[in-house]
Amino acid sequence: xxxxxxxxxxxxxxxxxxxxxxxxxxxxxxxxxxxxxxxxxxxxxxxxxxxxxxxxxxxxxxxxxxxxxxxxxxxxxxxxxxxxxxxxxxxxxxxxxxxxxxxxxxxxxxxxxxxxxxxxxxxxxxxxxxxxxxxxxxxxxxxxxxxxxxxxxxxxxxxxxxxxxxxxxxxxxxxxxxxxxxxxxxxxxxxxxxxxxxxxxxxxxxxxxxxxxxxxxxxxxxxxxxxxxxxxxxxxxxxxxxxxxxxxxxxxxxxxxxxxxxxxxxxxxxxxxxxxxxxxxxxxxxxxxxxxxxxxxxxxxxxxxxxxxxxxxxxxxxxxxxxxxxxxxxxxxxxxxxxxxxxxxxxxxxxxxxxxxxxxxxxxxxxxxxxxxxxxxxxxxx
Ligand SMILES: Cc1ncc(COP(=O)(O)O)c(C=O)c1O
Numbered sequence: 001x002x003x004x005x006x007x008x009x010x011x012x013x014x015x016x017x018x019x020x021x022x023x024x025x026x027x028x029x030x031x032x033x034x035x036x037x038x039x040x041x042x043x044x045x046x047x048x049x050x051x052x053x054x055x056x057x058x059x060x061x062x063x064x065x066x067x068x069x070x071x072x073x074x075x076x077x078x079x080x081x082x083x084x085x086x087x088x089x090x091x092x093x094x095x096x097x098x099x100x101x102x103x104x105x106x107x108x109x110x111x112x113x114x115x116x117x118x119x120x121x122x123x124x125x126x127x128x129x130x131x132x133x134x135x136x137x138x139x140x141x142x143x144x145x146x147x148x149x150x151x152x153x154x155x156x157x158x159x160x161x162x163x164x165x166x167x168x169x170x171x172x173x174x175x176x177x178x179x180x181x182x183x184x185x186x187x188x189x190x191x192x193x194x195x196x197x198x199x200x201x202x203x204x205x206x207x208x209x210x211x212x213x214x215x216x217x218x219x220x221x222x223x224x225x226x227x228x229x230x231x232x233x234x235x236x237x238x239x240x241x242x243x244x245x246x247x248x249x250x251x252x253x254x255x256x257x258x259x260x261x262x263x264x265x266x267x268x269x270x271x272x273x274x275x276x277x278x279x280x281x282x283x284x285x286x287x288x289x290x291x292x293x294x295x296x297x298x299x300x301x302x303x304x305x306x307x308x309x310x311x312x313x314x315x316x317x318x319x320x321x322x323x324x325x326x327x328x329x330x331x332x333x334x335x336x337x338x339x340x341x342x343x344x345x346x347x348x349x350x351x352x353x354x355x356x357x358x359x360x361x362x363x364x365x366x367x368x369x370x371x372x373x374x375x376x377x378x379x380x381x382x
């Protein structure tokens with residue numbers, strides 16, 4: 001018997017039945033009152049999850065499109081910006097800002113560690129940091145399993161004449177992001193992670209301060225021109241044909257999120273992460289991310305000496321139908337990443353740890369069956 005594959009990955013993630021059902025319906029036209037109702041409902045839900053009073057724009061793209069759009073809309077050629085990079089996705093901001101001709105300064109944090117707000121403050125107060133117009137930070141660095149202190153960084157940026165741009169692509173809806181209270185000018189989210197939707201939509205919140213920069217920006221853009229999105233949003237519509245089915249699905253997924261309650265969702269994810277780490281440690285495995293910065297949404301595990309971690313993943317996938325991911329770039333073959341974001345509960349995690357134990361045994365790793373599961377079970381609040 002084959003069941004649906006369980007995606008315990010950092011995205012795409014599992015989609016609730018209620019949300020999937022909406023996408024099987026016949027298409028409706030995007031310039032109708034019927035569609036407008038879904039669009040308005042989605043936008044209201046997004047504001048609550050983003051914890052913002054400002055508009056949240058919906059782009060038909062993956063998360064990277066949202067990152068590119070944030071850069072293209074808020075800056076002009078030669079603008080000095082600071083990218084705080086903690087892994088693959090921080091580096092992506094370096095690539096995008098460089099490609100758009102900005103003057104890019106970078107704070108590179110060792111992979112597995114989180115950014116230190118004090119280091120950012122020091123940089124901005126130094127001559128090199130003078131005139132920085134934007135600071136880019138990844139919230140949940142999915143490539144390493146680290147969550148950055150977005151609130152703390154917001155505090156050191158308060159009162160400065162620069163925009164604070166946060167990639168919350170893999171965290172929004174799973175970990176707290178208080179967009180307005182923490183002073184974030186643009187928060188970028190992706191549909192296929194904690195928001196329990198398929199890939200295809202990026203969401204970007206835009207503060208008053210960011211709109212002022214956008215109005216002055218001289219970088220070229222057309223499809224992603226935020227001024228066109230703002231104008232349409234005022235009429236409860238989108239400038240171009242949007243992904244109708246995904247918007248309807250999003251209005252349903254956001255309903256589910258608000259019904260569970262943000263605080264409950266954050267607590268569920270925190271507990272899943274604690275249980276996952278407890279299991280990993282009980283199995284004698286080592287965590288990759290420094291625990292002080294460990295993400296609530298993804299756990300990275302170092303490959304034990306002499307164990308082919310990619311083979312372990314392969315067995316989990318092909319034999320037990322549970323998909324987790326490996327390392328990216330120089331971490332290929334060196335780590336495994338277990339995603340526990342979105343539509344995930346304790347039983348999903350227990351299944352994953354069971355499959356991990358069985359697969360590790362098959363490649364010759366010594367363990368007592370049930371050790372990890374027991375540790376997880378003792379930690380899970382179920
Ligand atoms: C933190 C983070 N930023 C950016 C991205 C890129 O998003 P996408 O693959 O949707 O373009 C991802 C996707 O894994 C991510 O996890």
